[in-house]
Amino acid sequence: MVQQPQPQPERPGWWRDAAIYQVYPRSFADGNGDGTGDLTGIRTRLPYLADLGIEAIWFNPWYPSPLADGGYDVADYRDVDPAFGTLADAEKLITEALDLGIRTIVDIVPNHVSDAHPWFQAALAAGPGSPERERFHFRPGRGPGGDLPPNDWVSEFGGVPWTRTTDPDGTPGDWYLHLFATQQPDLNWDHPEVRAEYEDVLRFWFDRGAAGVRIDSAALLAKDPALPDFTPGTDPHPFVDREELHTIYRSWRRIADSYADPRVLIGEVWLPDAERFVRYLRPDELHTAFNFDFLTRPWEAEALRASIDTTLALHAPVGAPATWVLCNHDVTRTVTRYGRSDTRFGFAAKAFGTPTDRALGLRRARAAALLSLALPGSVYLYQGEELGLPEVEDLPLDRLQDPMHFRSGGTNPGRDGCRVPLPWSGTAQPYGFTSDGVEPWLPQPDDWAALTVEAQSADPGSMLRLYRTALHLRRTEPELREGEFGWLGSAPGVLDFRRGDGFRCLTNLSDAPVPLPAGAETLLASGELTDGQLPPDTSVWLRPAG
Template sequence: MKGIRVLTSDWWRSAAIYQVYVRSFADGNGDGTGDLAGVRARLPYLADLGVDALWFNPWYPSPMIDGGYDVADYRDIHPAFGTLADAEKLIAEALDRGIRTIVDIVPNHISGAHPWFRAALAAGPGSAERELFHFRPGLGEHGERPPNAWRSQFGGSAWTRTTGPDGTPGEWYLHLFAPEQPDLNWAHPRVRAEHEEVLRFWLDRGVAGVRIDSAALPAKAPDLPDFTEGRDPHPYVDRDELHDIYRSWRRVADSYDGERALIGEIWLPDTERFARYLRPDELHTAFNFDFLACPWDAAGLRASIEATLAAHAPVGAPATWLLSNHDVTRTVTRYGRADSSFDFAAKAHGIPTDRALGTRRARAAALLTLALPGPVYIYQGEELGLPEVEDIPTDRLQDPMYFRSGGTDPGRDGCRVPMPWSGHEPPYGFGTSGDPWLPQPGDWAELTAEAQAADPASMLALYRAALRLRRTEPGLGDGPIRLLDTAEGVLAFTREGAFGCVLNLTGQPVALPGHREVLLASGPLRDGLLPPDTAVWLRLDGEAA
């Protein structure tokens, strides 16, 4: 397209990437739902924050059964968010401020409202339309049982039975997520060709990268066998066929001027298998969930950092770092709990949390994360220290994880509550409507961006200062790191340029290494000592460096 600035350099190796959950970021038209007009109006805020790129969760037309991850049309924008022209303006206006755009692609499944699936239901068994999905007859005398015992990621069976035009039960179809999200058959060439065209559609509009949702799931074993623990290979996770798919995507990305990055959402415990996705002809980076899930423990964090760096080294890919996202309990809440780790299987209601402690630790974790080598992701509101909202009325909840679990899983709505921008009561400048799509707490006045911008000790001020230093310090971003031998409960490392980061996870103040200058601290130092749950960036003296 005309007017698009050519993107240069391997920006993705060091970028600070801000995740925008459009529905909850800023409401430009006053209907209670965030939109692209709201994002465009807040571009000055994002530029002042100091981020290099924006990652947008799916902004496509969707019934919103799963927050937009049930996509009905990949070549348009959800009407509640705006228009395709609005997206093109946003991409261009952000780039004018030096901020790139990353869009979310969901290859494993589409919406049940997508024309492909509607055609498959109408066409019936044995049709070419059904070959794009995984339709199967059921087991049992009358086909009354699912074709296999696979379970949905959202709870319950991964199969739903169709109903024929005459009302009689028919074939079953596979959905690893909600029934409204039928899985695509990636063994079919039309599925592959369609996704490559979707990539080109958005790359033509100037996006600098694509985040690939559930990137380890699209390929399935042809016979869809039952899963048994320890089965190798897994029938639908981390199949070898995926690598050829992503090599073809890489060829598409590499055919464009500048660096267009492919970023995988890959949850895999096997680090060697994980690294295969990051070989030079496949994905550029992948999310590092081991670090995110790690509890507030010096030995555990160090082990996670070392394992992550070791996994990435053989393929020359940079590690990525993040503390939260739209699926995860917010950091301030998580770090204030007795068990500060994160596990989807262990999510529950009403776990006690110390918000002051969680905030102190979240500030320290921000400096730790922003000092590690490679790109870093910041989930909207993380820079404001927003806590998880755990008292949303049940009649306002929308996450299928809550409903599919029968209410035993609290779901993910608590980390998706709309952003507070200004004012003393809801909607805190989110929009002109007093009733956003999810309700905001009544005690967020001190957490608004406006209130924090005026407070040099705020979380927002800390993030702005850290991101500013991250851009100017030659040793930060991608590059070497040296982890130091320290006392138990202390995590410390150096980067180039005599830069040092020290994090105190003990219960007592600790002495700092020899240094010429304190660059930034997550909390006040006490008589030259580093207090518990505090991190500091230092300019080290020659001996300490």
Template sequence: MADTPQPEADENWWRGAVIYQVYPRSFADSNGDGTGDLAGVRSRLPYLAELGVDALWFNPWYPSPMADGGYDVADYRDIDPVFGTLAEAEKLISEAVSLGIKTIIDIVPNHISAAHPWFREALAAGPGSAARERFWFRPGRGENGELPPNNWPSQFGGPAWTRTTDPDGTPGDWFLNLFDSEQPDLNWDHPDVRAEHEDVLRFWFDRGAGGVRIDSAAMVSKDPLLPDLSDDPAAPHPYIDRDDLHEIYRGWRRIADSYDGARILVGEVWLPDAVRFANYLRPDEMHTAFNFDFLACPWEPGRLRTSITTTLAVHEPVGAPATWVLCNHDVTRTVTRYGRADTGFDFATKAFGVPTDLELGTRRGRAAALLTLALPGSVYVYQGEELGLPEVEDIPTEKLQDPMYLRSGGTDPGRDGCRVPIPWAGASSPFGFSPEGSTEPWLPQPADWAARTAEIQSADPASMLSLYRAALRLRKEEPGLGDGPISWLDSDPGVLVFGRSERFVCLVNLSGEPVELPAHEEILLTSGSLAEDGRVPSDTAVWYRP
């Protein structure tokens, strides 16, 4: 570990970075077991360097029973054997740094796995024990404790409480799990919990990690009285966005700032209140937070412009850069969503059998890529987005693994459709994801992905991959891109036009008709072909010099 290269001492790298999200199970499988691993990622680092990304964000790679895709962590200081070893993680971080790519790891502070030693100790110790104070164990309500302690719902459906069984076989206390029953919530009022997570931060920063992404960051603290959720919207929420969270993250920021080079904190913060959201981005707290408003925004010019301007306005008072993302491991893939009648995203309305026009969605996805990469701040690209991969919506039900699908009784399609392993090369599955003759990938790949492999697209200058490579190269070359100001320019209805410098303008035509391209010196990049008369077709973006 002593020889691990550390991230470059560029204090502001994160303000305009392009960060590539790696879902380890589905990126690249080196040993043929059908599951992606760290050796597979290491073998694809040249691809990522050629793509032009600045950092990699890894979904959890820790030992886990995989009840929720690794977000049920059993040990924060090791690597799940299915992905490799801690030594391989250290090599990956080091090799990426040597290519100018930083690593951001996932931290899940709200809960741990039921297989974690702390929780096993708590179950064995029994009611009233000190070991149980690290969690939220409570007796049930009702005559015999048969009802959950309160009315809190799980994020995955059903109650947020699971009842234990005492050693004599009788029903015992309940424990809180805001997600799956295999993910008991931690009690952040307990000093052991705070000290443990601070030590975990140091553990990974010592190994060269450039930052951490904080899962469910606004849900960590709970009202110790555990009151019922109120129907009164003005009532304080008992477990979302509680004020004492900020003390926790200020402590984390002090640890991050104690290292050379910026080690960043990225929050997964879903909050409708813009001011409350910005509080997490004050200079002594997190560096950035995910922009879910933009991610969920429909492909509509007015809505997109409002989302962009509101986002920038919220970030401006605290001096934090915005982040932009079109999809991730939880969300319907961009080209599928943009090909639907409803182009927004909402977990509550996600359903099987929604028709989509992939040709339309892909055209819009290409335009959205140029829109997003031209905006001020940092950008996240989910693996496969640069290949234009669609949502896989015909996975056999017996292959589905997401608890969202399982806990809904099959009414919610879940998130497996955006987690299907990446196609790298070849004419049939596993498409270079695994070595030939390997075990089938953990989720099946569609046969028509033969036309979407990275190998095929690398040779096609009109492909989605070629578009992303060109856009990321220009983003590095153009001094006005990345972090910095934006100026909206006059435009026709349904058209977004903004400048990032005197020498760079982005135009996106979301209207139903072709529009004139303003007078210009040079076209830098287009998401699709212009009309013969030079006009910009619908659902097309252009980068140009005015």
């Protein structure tokens, strides 16, 4: 048993209102000068994160992986990919972060493994009908000679989610299911060895001090054993949000609760039905889950208010906290998305050549930051959002790596544009991300000099300074921790709410200035306030008069 780091004095239920920072290890900081981010680089930047004011870090996968899908094709859950460092580096990172008051959340990908995983390699070698293949979904094909896929499902990345194997004698064999890329075979969660393996993986990282896990594609693990064709409107769905999932997560919750310092389970649950979504948050299942509804809404007051109301109302009966997120490693960066004519998020909006007004997007992103940080619950901040980084939409085609791009036939640029390495200092590539003269794994734009951490730290009006101030106020203002939420009367196009009696947030999403409340003290504003007016696309935090 690995000796656990000594936890900091515990704040019970810290995850209920924490600010959690998402690190994409490949693109955060490079410590060994090879152009790829790594754990050593992250460790050197921990003081930056502590100064920012976050309370936990969620790390995208750092496991050994062929990187067919950015590390979400995992070959070994109990080690670290050599590109990122070693298991010892991960243990040091968890300990050093905790010494600074920052907890660690690791990513678990239970729906599938890499095709390089020992289990899948054994399944291929063992052949049809073998026990090794029962851990996955192997099926004979349909049609003459079994040349057609076993069913009509569509991959989450587009196209057919089935790949045919070749038998040892060289003839075409069975097909295997992969809801994502070909290199990501889906696991059979009806198999007891699969369930036992992931329970052991949880313990492995919890024993090393991880404060929790983020569960990738949490609503997709269970499949109808018959793997039938999909008929729209079918209930239950053959592979989304099936009842069997709740038994799995109740088992995981018992493991998480067995620690003296209980661990936290955080689900990635993309479901359009909000009532189905919160079923995962019952007291004996997941602690919390990402609120993608808020992220996908347009920059419109009525739409955002409806999302806030629905989210808070549905979370209340199960006693789970809401979560708020504007961006992550899968979606268009906020500055770019909010600068478009259609400000909703959708993967179709990533099409090449979609125009954006960066200045408008930046104003709205600053306002959205204060809006989301003032809401009750926890908030997730994707690396680079605190710098106001835009989506990089002109990456050379020969540098793109995301399978979404290739599976779209090249029509979709994929997700690499939000994964470009961070700019830390200097006036040209690599902006302090890696050693001078070394090219990052994805190229950075030539116009990012003003967006570096170094430049923004010296600029009182920068996005970084806004986030630092807001996050520290969020930790020190009691009302932002515990204050009851309530809407206040407001002009059309304005979101106006209180937290307790001592804090008020206004966000103007209309096209005209609106008067500020008389006598209120301004704590923080996302833009300049003039003549007692709140300009369009601006948020302000106030301490009410009296």
